[in-house]
Amino acid sequence: MRGEAIVGSTNSTLDADIVIVGAGMSGLYALKVLSERGFRVVVLERAAGVGGTWYWNRYPGARCDIPSLEYSFGFDPELEQEWDWTEHFAGQPEIERYLNHIADRYDLRRDIRLETGVAAATFDEATDTWVIDTETGEQLRARYCVMATGGLSAPHRPDWPGLDTFAGEVVQTSLWPEDGVELEGRRIGIVGNGSSGVQAIPELAQVAGHLTVFQRTAAFTWPSQNKPLTDEEQAEVKARYRELRAQQYASPLATANTSGAVIFTVADPDRHILSSTPEEREAALDEHGFSASRIWGDAAKDLDANEMAVELFREMVRRTVHDPEVADSLCPKDYPIGCKRPVLDNGYFETFNRPNVSLVDLGKDPVVEVVPDGVRTMKGVVELDVLIFATGFDAVSGALTRIELRGRDGRLLRDDWADGPRAFMGFGVAGYPNMFMIIGPGSVGVLATYPPHIELQVGWIADFLGHLAANGHTHVEVEPAAQDEWCAEVEAAAQGSMFTAPTCNSWYNGGNIDGKARVFPIYLGGLDRFMARARSIAASGYEGFTIR
Ligand code: NA7
Numbered sequence: 001m002r003g004e005a006i007v008g009s010t011n012s013t014l015d016a017d018i019v020i021v022g023a024g025m026s027g028l029y030a031l032k033v034l035s036e037r038g039f040r041v042v043v044l045e046r047a048a049g050v051g052g053t054w055y056w057n058r059y060p061g062a063r064c065d066i067p068s069l070e071y072s073f074g075f076d077p078e079l080e081q082e083w084d085w086t087e088h089f090a091g092q093p094e095i096e097r098y099l100n101h102i103a104d105r106y107d108l109r110r111d112i113r114l115e116t117g118v119a120a121a122t123f124d125e126a127t128d129t130w131v132i133d134t135e136t137g138e139q140l141r142a143r144y145c146v147m148a149t150g151g152l153s154a155p156h157r158p159d160w161p162g163l164d165t166f167a168g169e170v171v172q173t174s175l176w177p178e179d180g181v182e183l184e185g186r187r188i189g190i191v192g193n194g195s196s197g198v199q200a201i202p203e204l205a206q207v208a209g210h211l212t213v214f215q216r217t218a219a220f221t222w223p224s225q226n227k228p229l230t231d232e233e234q235a236e237v238k239a240r241y242r243e244l245r246a247q248q249y250a251s252p253l254a255t256a257n258t259s260g261a262v263i264f265t266v267a268d269p270d271r272h273i274l275s276s277t278p279e280e281r282e283a284a285l286d287e288h289g290f291s292a293s294r295i296w297g298d299a300a301k302d303l304d305a306n307e308m309a310v311e312l313f314r315e316m317v318r319r320t321v322h323d324p325e326v327a328d329s330l331c332p333k334d335y336p337i338g339c340k341r342p343v344l345d346n347g348y349f350e351t352f353n354r355p356n357v358s359l360v361d362l363g364k365d366p367v368v369e370v371v372p373d374g375v376r377t378m379k380g381v382v383e384l385d386v387l388i389f390a391t392g393f394d395a396v397s398g399a400l401t402r403i404e405l406r407g408r409d410g411r412l413l414r415d416d417w418a419d420g421p422r423a424f425m426g427f428g429v430a431g432y433p434n435m436f437m438i439i440g441p442g443s444v445g446v447l448a449t450y451p452p453h454i455e456l457q458v459g460w461i462a463d464f465l466g467h468l469a470a471n472g473h474t475h476v477e478v479e480p481a482a483q484d485e486w487c488a489e490v491e492a493a494a495q496g497s498m499f500t501a502p503t504c505n506s507w508y509n510g511g512n513i514d515g516k517a518r519v520f521p522i523y524l525g526g527l528d529r530f531m532a533r534a535r536s537i538a539a540s541g542y543e544g545f546t547i548r
Contacts, residue, residue: 016042018465019132019142021121021403023112024052026438026454027148028099029073032106033462034146039469042142043108044134046117048178050109051099052150054092059173059196059390060183060203062092065344066449068229069237069258072098073451074245079105081238089226089344120404121145123433128474130434133404143474144465147400147437151446154398156513157389158191162369162376166387173200173390185209187383189375192390193219194507198343200390202351209356212382214375216362217505218332220313222290224344249456252526254449269297273308281312290316293337301496306336313337320349329361338498340506341446395507396441396521397421407432408477420510420519424478424486424544425534427461433477436461441521442490445508448527456527460534464542475548482544493524 018034020027023045035041047055064071068085083098090098103109117135124131130145155174163170171181173196184207190197191214198221205211237244237258247256273281273296284292293313298305314331321327330349351357360377368376374384394402397417405413408431416422416431423429426443427436438457439445468476494500500520505511509520523530537543 014040014129014142015140016040016142017469018042018144018146019044019130019140020146020148021118021132022052022148022150022153022399023047023050023103023114024054024148024150024153025099025450026150026458027052027146028102028108029075029451029454030146030148030438030458030461031108031111032102033458034465035111037462037466039465041111042140043112043148044116044118044132044140045112045114046135048115049096049100050103050112050114051096052148053152054095054099056153056155056176057174057196058092058096058176058178059200059388060207061199061201061346062173062176062196063199063224063226063346064090064095065195065224065342066255067258068094069234070244070248070254070256070449071095071451073102073455074241074248075455077241080241084234085229087226087228089224118403120406121435122404122406123408123435125408128434143434145435146461147435147440149399149437151396151399151439152393152507154394154402156392156394156398158391160367160370160375162371165372166370166374166384167372168374168385168387170387170389173197173388174393181386183207183386186385187374188212188386188388189214189382189384190388190390191216192392193217194390194392195341195343196392197390198345198348200388201357202345202347204388205351205354205357211357212360212375212384213352213357214360214362214367215329217335218330219343219348220293220310220332220337220340221343221345221348222294224346226344226346245452248449248452249531250528252528253444253447254452254456254527267295267297267300271296272298272305274298274302274305276308281308285312285315292316300338300498303336303501306338306498309337317349322353326352326359329359329364335503335505336498336501339501339504341508392507392512394513394516395510396445400437405432407435418517420517421521422483422487423521424483425523425530425537426457427534428476428478428545430478430480430483433475436464442486443523444525444527444530445522447522447524453527456531460531460538463538467538467542468547471547473547475546476542477546479544479546486544489525490521490523494520494522497524499524 017039018041020030020043023043027043031041031043049055068090119135120133122131129141132140187210188208189212193215244256248254293309299309317331318327365377365379374382401414411431421441423440423442426440510516510518
């Protein structure tokens, strides 16, 4: 731990000024910034390595769906220049290497305790400190807790009956073993068709003896058009990186439209599918292929327009997949484009034309149970050696509700969030003093490109902690009224969007998990507006927070 003095504290019995939970992208950057500001920081991380998402999700095909040159930090121009990306959309190994490079380059490892998950965190009102209990039985006391726990980090796996009787191997894409899984020539089953499943399926098909895909909901996925980054493309971006970063920091989604970002045909606000002719739609299919479903301005807000765009998507599925019954199952139905995060793929639909790939449409042929030999559906047993769950996450709130997180008066966050997460701009929660979250519920969340988004959030939190320390404060807490007002604003901003359409179930709104409250805790007003608000809160002396 660096730093000699405990800043803003008179209590020398503290183990740290700040405990950061998580050594993913946000935890690493928060450690760097907060220790540079003189705080004594300890990072606790459950994994055996740094990288968070990019440590755990090492399944075949794992890849970022944001261009590498934008999905990287901009805080250090030297780092930007020295790091070379090899592809427009970096694969997991490359991003994991990048984050390890950051840990080494800024000498962060000495303050990170790996294989040290947090089991409980309890606010001690008598001393205004947090007591952290780790899964390894240690206890630490710190003034502040910064939750860098990620929005997609609490793995979700359905509890299929008989799973523990399976004689083969059960793995999860989000908990993929570091030493790999034997896949060559084996009979593999995979459950789930979100980004993880869609990325893994084409890769698995190439090595499997046979691959069976168990599908509950058909995916909207578009060809990623990933390709190697040429030296020229990279040099062109690096030459104007400052300007591009400035664009990212000031934009609604932290994007800068570098060459790699112009992958999709973007919706034209003046092009309306509702008033289009069949000939115009046919021409759009010929010109744009799958992206013909994305070019219409009215499809983002109007469900009838959206359904017409979906029909163009279905037509492309039918043109791509040879077996009409399989094609029909792979056609999304009953939910709009824009409800779930768009998926980018690498030959996903074409994979279903391979002789070693079959699809079980769980809508027509549901799972009955897992048996030692495989999975029994209504129609019979699918024999398997490996069963892979790509079934997503208890998103946004799950990483925190899985911790025994107790605030004032012994209240438990899991109970407080039983009807959905409530927080003030994602930064803090009423009743949980001295706790900050990075990209928490009520922020712009995963919608804005993470690294620049993290930089803005961590910068704001670090300034706030600096302000508290400089003024000798030891207690900060969100005011309930400020939290209520912000939650109402988040709700209002989401009205009429496809994310909250009645037919939309997704991890964004909790609809992916049985029994989870249906709340959409992401601010759709854009990162630019969000940060302007955050800055005005800071300028007002942190209105909305009680400080003492
Ligand atoms: P997602 O996008 O939540 O996808 C999970 C998939 O697993 C999805 O197709 C689910 O179907 C399916 N699922 C979940 N539970 C079940 C059960 N019980 N039975 C069958 N199928 C099930 O998670 P990903 O990991 O793919 O991606 C998450 C984000 O990571 C992604 O958006 C990117 O931002 C990166 P459903 O659609 O819920 O019916």
